Amino acid sequence: MKTLTNFTTTISLLVGIFSAANSQSLTFSVDNYTGTTTAGPFMFVNTEGQNVFAYKDFDWKFGNGPQGQAPTSSSCTAENLNVVAGTGGITLFVTGYDLTSFHHLGTGDKRIYSHGNATINLNGNPVLVLTDLVSEVTVSYPPPHGAGNFESGFGQGVIDVGASDANWVAELDPFGTGNVAFEFSSVSPVEQNQIGYYDFNIEIKPITVNRQIIINQLADGNNENVNMNGIGLDFQFANATFGGGGQGTNNLFGMFVPEDPTGDLPAGIEMMNNASFWHLGTTMSSFSTEITFDLTQLGMAFDQNKVRILRRANADSEWEIYNDITVVNGTTVKANNVTGFSDWNIGEAEDEPLPVELSAFTAQQNGREIQLNWTTATELENKGFVIERATNGLEFIEISSYENNTSLIGQGSVSHETNYTFTDKNVNFGNTYSYRLIDVDYNQTKNTSEEVFIKLVFENEETNNAKLSYELKQNFPNPFNPTTTISFLMKKDGLAKVSVYNITGQLVKTLVSKGLAKGEHSLTWDGTDNFGQSVASGIYYYKLESGNFTDIKKMTLLK
Secondary structure, three states, X not given: OEEOOOOEEEEEEEEOOOOHHHOOEEEEEEEEEEEOOOEEEEEEEOOOOOEEEEEOEEEOOOOOOOOOOOOOEEEEEEEEOOOOOOOOOEEEEEEOEEEEEEEEOOOEEEEEEEEEEEEEEEOOEEEXXXXXXXXXXXXXXXXXXXXXXXXEEEEXXXXXXXXXXXXXXXXXXXXXXXXXXXXXXXXXXXXXXXOEEEEEEEEEEOOOEEEEEEEEEOOOOOOEEEEEHHHOEEEEEEEEEOEOOOOOEOEEEEEEEOOOOOOOXXXXXXXXXXXXEEEEEEOOOEEEEEEEEEHHHHOOOOOOOOEXXXXXXXXXXXXXXXOOEEEEEOOEEEEEEEOOOOEEEEEEEOOOOOOEEEEEEEEEEEOOEEEEEEEEEEEEEEEEEEEEEEEOOOOOEEEEEOOOOHHHEEEEEEOOOEEEEEEEOOOOOOOEEEEEEEEEEXXXXXXXXXXXXXXXXXXXXXXXXXXXXXXXXXXXXXXXXXXXXEEEEEOOOEEEEEEEEOOOOOEEEEEEEEEEOOEEEEEEEOOEOOOOOEOOOEEEEEEEEEOOEEEEEEEEEOO
């Protein structure tokens, strides 16, 4: 597994509602702001049959363009401040935007550009310096693909107090947030080619409500973990394809918005968090990931049996229930197999019978095995059970599922008691095991049971001696990648040798060759030979030799 290490930046962003008493603002007209030749994600095919890509970067253009286009310029068109009288001598300089999120909408797209910087000058002297600019814009492609217009979303920047005039900071940041709104409007393309030129207006004004943003870049997106603890999210990517016209764009954008998400409740939901939501985006063209939500980020408690994940395509769409989830516990819930980003929130389902009403769940030792028994009082659209096990307090792993074990298939919808049993044979004496059940309904909604604990112990020495015999167990997991565990029993103290062979009978690795005490033993094979070199995928055999006892079993290494 790869963990993100290359680039992370956290930005505190704020937006708000303004009263008449706090209506300070500046408005600028910017001409010929320039999109660079660096190609971003694909947009559409033009009438000449050429692929057209979004501009990956925007910046201030000094000097004339290649066809004589005028350089970028700005002028202040309106001001409502006490610190200055009139718009004369006020200019704006904006640099360094790059594409952070791109979401295709068919006839257009929604983008987020970030990492910009801006300076407001008065008579050539800087009076307000802004960093970490982030702006959202909705683009409609030119006819015949769309209407050809632009709409601005949120936009804001962080005040560099040390480089700014204190009087300007006090007036444009009356709430002491350290940020200002930086919003685009009236965006119109002057020329769109390999280099794009745009005219637009920018309004700068105070803001009050804190938005937290984290921007990451993926290494390659394959089996990669990306942590956004600052906003209560954790991503586990199975795979990803970077966007861009031949140049990889690999940004992951996460924003926690502490505002009412608005919108109607989906059918079956009685309550939705109405104080905040998450807004996610990326420049990757495709991906598959799990998203783990830390519900403590929301500052409210949820019923573990009723918690649901909600999502919508954009602010104008309806909230929907995302059904492929795993409820880990009362404060953690996971969305599985996510292939698109959008707005996300948490809600609670209406009171209704649980998919499974569990009346009993126990674990008991049966010789060298552990037997799980559970009883359901009722079942509603129960597809089946998944069993997870943790050893000695380590991470839970799946050991069996209704998808490959028919005894774990649910009863659908029944109102009578049903008894289930499962025997775990891949256990070792001396270990403490925790088990939990996950019931899955027809909508792939998953509910996790409370845990049961058991330690596998010898009943007593005499009984144990009578029961012990030589035994080589099947490795677990099998097939495996990259490691597997081989367990075996020794009837009495003595020399034991466990070796791995390839399909032609050649020795690959000797795992152990020494005297061992009677009882249970476990070894781990990591898919390497006696020289520490990784071996190829395929079928291998492992052999136990002790005294007159010999046994061989088969295992499969997959890569």
